[in-house]
Amino acid sequence: MNRREFVFSGGALVVAFTWRRPAAAQAPTEAAPAGRTLATDEVDAFLAIGADGRVTIYSGKVDLGQGLRVAIPQMAAEELGCGVERIAFVEGDTALTPDQGPTAGSTGIMRGGVQIRQAAATAREALLDLAAARLARPRAELALVDGEVRATGGASLGIGELVGGRRLGVKLDPKAPLTNPARFRVIGKPLPRPDVAAKVAGTHRFVHDVVVAGMLHGAVVRPPAVGAKLVEVDEASVAAIGGVRVVRIRDFLGVVAAAEWDAMRAARALKARWSDGTGLVGDAGVRAWMKKGPPVDETLVKRGDAAAALAGAAKRIAAEYYWPMHSHASLGPSCAIADIREGEATIWSASQATHRFRGTIARLLGLARENVRVIYVDGAGCYGMNGHDDAAADAALLSRAVGKPVRVQWTREDELGWDPKGPPQLLALEGAVDDDGRIAAWRTRMWIPRATANLPSMPLLGPQAAGIEQVPGLSTGLISQNGNPPYAVANQEVVVHWLADAPLRPSNLRAPGKIANGFAVESFTDELAAVARQDALAFRLAGLGDPRGIEVVKRAAALIDWQARPSPGPGGVGRGIAYLHYKNNETYVAIAMEAEVDRRSGAIRVRRVGCAHDCGLVINPDGVRAQIEGSILQTLSRALFEEVKFDRARVTSVDFASYPLLRFPDVPRIAIDLVLRQHAPPLGAGEAAATPVAAALANAVYDAAGIRLRDVPFTRERVRAAFG
Amino acid sequence: MARITLTVNDRERALDVRDPGEPLLFVLRNQLGLTGAKYGCGVGQCGACTVLVDGEAVRSCLVPAGSAAGRAVTTVEHLGTAERPGPLQRAFIEQQAAQCGYCVPGMVMSAAALLRRNPRPTGDEVKRALDGNLCRCGTHQRIIDAVLLAAGTR
Numbered sequence: 001m002n003r004r005e006f007v008f009s010g011g012a013l014v015v016a017f018t019w020r021r022p023a024a025a026q027a028p029t030e031a032a033p034a035g036r037t038l039a040t041d042e043v044d045a046f047l048a049i050g051a052d053g054r055v056t057i058y059s060g061k062v063d064l065g066q067g068l069r070v071a072i073p074q075m076a077a078e079e080l081g082c083g084v085e086r087i088a089f090v091e092g093d094t095a096l097t098p099d100q101g102p103t104a105g106s107t108g109i110m111r112g113g114v115q116i117r118q119a120a121a122t123a124r125e126a127l128l129d130l131a132a133a134r135l136a137r138p139r140a141e142l143a144l145v146d147g148e149v150r151a152t153g154g155a156s157l158g159i160g161e162l163v164g165g166r167r168l169g170v171k172l173d174p175k176a177p178l179t180n181p182a183r184f185r186v187i188g189k190p191l192p193r194p195d196v197a198a199k200v201a202g203t204h205r206f207v208h209d210v211v212v213a214g215m216l217h218g219a220v221v222r223p224p225a226v227g228a229k230l231v232e233v234d235e236a237s238v239a240a241i242g243g244v245r246v247v248r249i250r251d252f253l254g255v256v257a258a259a260e261w262d263a264m265r266a267a268r269a270l271k272a273r274w275s276d277g278t279g280l281v282g283d284a285g286v287r288a289w290m291k292k293g294p295p296v297d298e299t300l301v302k303r304g305d306a307a308a309a310l311a312g313a314a315k316r317i318a319a320e321y322y323w324p325m326h327s328h329a330s331l332g333p334s335c336a337i338a339d340i341r342e343g344e345a346t347i348w349s350a351s352q353a354t355h356r357f358r359g360t361i362a363r364l365l366g367l368a369r370e371n372v373r374v375i376y377v378d379g380a381g382c383y384g385m386n387g388h389d390d391a392a393a394d395a396a397l398l399s400r401a402v403g404k405p406v407r408v409q410w411t412r413e414d415e416l417g418w419d420p421k422g423p424p425q426l427l428a429l430e431g432a433v434d435d436d437g438r439i440a441a442w443r444t445r446m447w448i449p450r451a452t453a454n455l456p457s458m459p460l461l462g463p464q465a466a467g468i469e470q471v472p473g474l475s476t477g478l479i480s481q482n483g484n485p486p487y488a489v490a491n492q493e494v495v496v497h498w499l500a501d502a503p504l505r506p507s508n509l510r511a512p513g514k515i516a517n518g519f520a521v522e523s524f525t526d527e528l529a530a531v532a533r534q535d536a537l538a539f540r541l542a543g544l545g546d547p548r549g550i551e552v553v554k555r556a557a558a559l560i561d562w563q564a565r566p567s568p569g570p571g572g573v574g575r576g577i578a579y580l581h582y583k584n585n586e587t588y589v590a591i592a593m594e595a596e597v598d599r600r601s602g603a604i605r606v607r608r609v610g611c612a613h614d615c616g617l618v619i620n621p622d623g624v625r626a627q628i629e630g631s632i633l634q635t636l637s638r639a640l641f642e643e644v645k646f647d648r649a650r651v652t653s654v655d656f657a658s659y660p661l662l663r664f665p666d667v668p669r670i671a672i673d674l675v676l677r678q679h680a681p682p683l684g685a686g687e688a689a690a691t692p693v694a695a696a697l698a699n700a701v702y703d704a705a706g707i708r709l710r711d712v713p714f715t716r717e718r719v720r721a722a723f724g
Numbered sequence: 725m726a727r728i729t730l731t732v733n734d735r736e737r738a739l740d741v742r743d744p745g746e747p748l749l750f751v752l753r754n755q756l757g758l759t760g761a762k763y764g765c766g767v768g769q770c771g772a773c774t775v776l777v778d779g780e781a782v783r784s785c786l787v788p789a790g791s792a793a794g795r796a797v798t799t800v801e802h803l804g805t806a807e808r809p810g811p812l813q814r815a816f817i818e819q820q821a822a823q824c825g826y827c828v829p830g831m832v833m834s835a836a837a838l839l840r841r842n843p844r845p846t847g848d849e850v851k852r853a854l855d856g857n858l859c860r861c862g863t864h865q866r867i868i869d870a871v872l873l874a875a876g877t878r
Contacts, residue, residue, distance in 0.1 A: 193820060196816075197807075206826060261746045262743075330860055331770060331861075332762055333764075379824070380826035411766060626863070631862065633862030655769060663855050664855050667851065
């Protein structure tokens with residue numbers, strides 16, 4: 001299965017799904033071709049040429065809605081001298097696609113696409129060599145065009161005829177020449193994504209829509225308190241529904257039924273008695289809990305002598321910034337189907353890391369890795385590790401218990417209550433400006449949960465409840481990056497106070513850590529500019545040396561017709577700007593924003609947003625724009641509205657009323673200026689634009705109203721309180 | 725077991741449901757194979773399950789299937805196909821107004837209901853009409869533009 005073929009024909013977009021169905025099942029599984037290699041030093045792992053001259057790309061990176069499904073074929077097509085219509089794209093199937101690592105950290109193009117492009121370039125060279133021998137023509141007279149090797153003077157040979165169905169058998173050559181950007185025909189074009197038409201028509205197959213023959217529906221009953229033990233289950237409480245099987249494995253409790261609605265209502269009706277939980281700190285207590293530690297300290301940056309420079313400075317300020325826990329809040333709750341029978345496991349999952357999850361399932365179920373197959377199928381928005389692996393583990397436990405394929409779809413309450421959360425972050429900043437109005441000293445201290453080194457996978461809920469051994473630890477992503485000012489500061493220090501735990505189970509959430517760090521660093525930069533009575537844009541440009549950084553800052557400011565003045569402004573509409581060099585070595589991005597504040601209600605209205613973005617080589621500019629738009633709006637939602645609420649027992653913000661998301665009336669106009677650097681390497685576009693959003697907003701609010709918001713979310717209550 | 729008769733996408737369908745309270749959403753998805761409408765929250769807060777009932781946008785996760793008997797149910801599948809999309813769907817495709825796409829069928833149906841009662845909405849009217857539809861990927865601007873494009877008011 002999972003063999004998505006797409007065809008672009010004459011401007012109209014045609015999407016065809018080839019679901020090869022084994023006789024026994026509607027299951028979208030396709031047997032792995034015999035002898036297929038997944039070794040990442042082999043071109044055949046990434047690419048196959050059919051007898052019909054069509055090319056299949058096998059990608060370990062998956063399309064989570066970010067557009068890899070067209071962008072990676074564009075990269076391959078460029079090197080193969082064809083259009084994307086010749087290319088089929090198979091993704092994230094452990095039996096078919098090589099392990100290119102998780103689809104995470106903006107690496108889809110930067111690593112995954114680059115690797116496949118190199119494989120395609122190697123394939124092109126191999127095809128030309130083969131054709132030179134077959135046609136008895138000098139290699140220099142041959143070119144690969146539209147699926148044919150053409151010789152000057154007329155002779156040609158189709159690639160299907162040349163190698164169709166057979167392996168190329170060549171090693172991936174890291175030095176195979178890449179197409180000169182001056183001659184790009186496919187890279188850099190805003191080609192439409194092949195899946196959009198079916199998504200709009202309602203026929204695109206999400207993991208939620210997959211049907212496997214004989215499949216049952218399962219639901220898991222979570223305890224009323226985190227860490228509670230199951231004392232007693234009253235199976236008779238669901239007898240009236242009929243045909244419901246209750247599955248209990250220690251503290252893991254689930255139901256399985258033939259119909260989805262029966263499983264859902266049975267999970268709701270099932271009466272169970274639980275012990276008290278292990279006790280949570282509660283959302284109001286997180287900040288004090290983080291300060292208390294005890295932490296393990298690490299100095300990340302030390303230049304000059306920040307302590308001495310701060311102590312001796314005349315104009316010195318300090319401020320604390322807080323970023324709460326956030327849910328991924330994917331629009332569809334997590335869902336997976338598992339078929340665990342006779343020592344074999346097949347999982348259909350929206351996993352961002354099917355190969356990693358294959359190992360996880362093998363460990364959890366005590367199966368040999370080669371007997372586990374994980375097949376990626378689109379989920380509902382993945383911005384990091386949401387509940388997709390948890391749901392798959394739930395399905396696996398239930399399937400093993402009943403001996404049939406089981407589909408588990410979480411409820412909304414499950415998702416907001418139990419998805420692993422973006423970790424909380426607390427930052428304390430100190431800084432000073434000198435008499436020339438420059439930043440003389442800077443110190444960042446951050447309190448954050450520490451990710452466990454070499455954690456094979458995030459501990460999953462179902463196996464934990466079932467008493468299955470897992471490597472304990474925290475997963476957070478690289479959340480300490482970008483805590484330093486991106487400006488010239490002679491005396492600077494960044495210290496992390498690492499915490500051994502987190503208030504709720506954490507995981508990677510889009511641009512892990514960098515959104516909160518950018519919020520603190522770029523808000524504080526504005527606070528220093530205000531102390532120096534300087535225009536926020538001029539203040540930044542005075543300290544910025546990197547020409548690519550300077551360019552995005554200037555271009556973002558121009559998008560909202562930046563008026564130079566110190567902040568706060570005269571009232572009314574305010575404007576703010578923020579800049580970040582993602583991870584200090586990837587994408588450059590600046591965001592300028594206009595906002596106004598209603599003093600009486602406390603409502604913030606964002607009027608317009610301008611983003612200038614330099615991610616090096618742009619494969620598909622429309623795809624990059626969509627990622628920037630999404631990063632901006634999702635982060636506005638997080639900054640304005642979102643905080644996971646929890647008491648001593650459990651998460652209480654479990655619907656979209658208590659965990660509100662940005663809505664249409666809140667949506668500003670967004671203008672995007674893409675800096676095209678087609679001769680540079682690609683740097684990733686899925687996360688960077690999220691990182692300056694909260695600071696640009698806080699800075700615009702300060703300019704508009706003279707209030708400095710340092711705690712996310714910027715709720716109406718907080719805004720009113722800030723006015724005093 | 726209760727027998728209900730629904731009119732879905734202009735076709736009359738007789739169905740057996742075990743629970744008359746089963747929401748229309750699950751009957752559409754699991755019994756009729758119309759999986760365009762999605763489960764997002766189950767309590768009418770996200771709009772992913774939006775379909776038309778007698779031309780009005782409703783949350784199919786809240787409507788007991790039995791109560792839709794005798795009324796005309798229209799799902800996103802009725803507006804066109806990927807190969808032959810309807811005009812509103814064409815506008816969404818033109819704007820590439822989907823990222824993960826899970827919310828999109830509901831967006832299309834809420835927009836279809838808007839255009840039925842107000843064929844030439846302004847941007848603000850589109851925003852108000854879609855206020856009950858959530859998108860987590862941040863595709864809002866393209867969705868607004870798509871609806872305005874379909875209406876000819878862009």
